[in-house]
Amino acid sequence: MNGPAAPRKAAPVTVARDADTALIIARGGDGLAHGILERTFFLREVHGMTWHRMSPTVAPEDQAAVAQLAVARLQAAGYRVEADAECATPATQDRFVTDGRSIANLAAAIREATSPAEVSDRLEEVTAAHDGILASLDQLLHSLAAVYDGLGGPADRRIAAHMRYLAEQRLGPITAHLLHTRAELADRTTAPARPGTSLPGSAPAAPAATASGRTR
Known part of the structure; x- marks a missing residue:
């Protein structure tokens, strides 16, 4: 340690x-x-x-x-x-890298980026569907809403509705805006694809039709 x-x-x-x-x-x-x-x-x-x-x-x-x-x-x-005597200890324990710290590191990387393309690439984890940062936050808010739905207290349904409102009316527009931002930054550059990726080739020409309607 x-x-x-x-x-x-x-x-x-x-x-x-x-x-x-x-x-x-x-x-x-x-x-x-x-x-x-x-x-x-x-x-x-x-x-x-x-x-x-x-x-x-x-x-x-x-x-x-x-x-x-x-x-x-x-x-x-x-x-x-x-x-006090009950809480004191001479020991130390290193903190683990938290999810919040990972996002802070991502913010630092965006600040240090040297091109729009690099910023766009950094945003991929933020805007990724299903399990990106914003998508996961959306899941968290809906999960909290489900918890309050099941509590059954007088104010719990209102709190559940507010959680869904935050997900859909507040977080949703942020997600849409950052998706647009990432695409807009990417469109400013013509940099080649990153290593390990390849762009799809042009689609093959459709087969020509003969007089009988058959293709060849």
């Missing part, structure tokens, strides 16, 4: 069980620290300031271990963590 990254200039992160609520709460840090916490069973709260509480989906007997995992990941990323 690798050691911690270089210390960060962000404010220290505190992780401790709150005496009043008995919840394990994390405070401080920057956006990256918040992302680490949110991928380690902490829920974001924004009430004047951003803080995190451990999700109630974590069983009581597992809460200390989960808190220590969050502390280890924060320390591996270079954060100074102030934790």
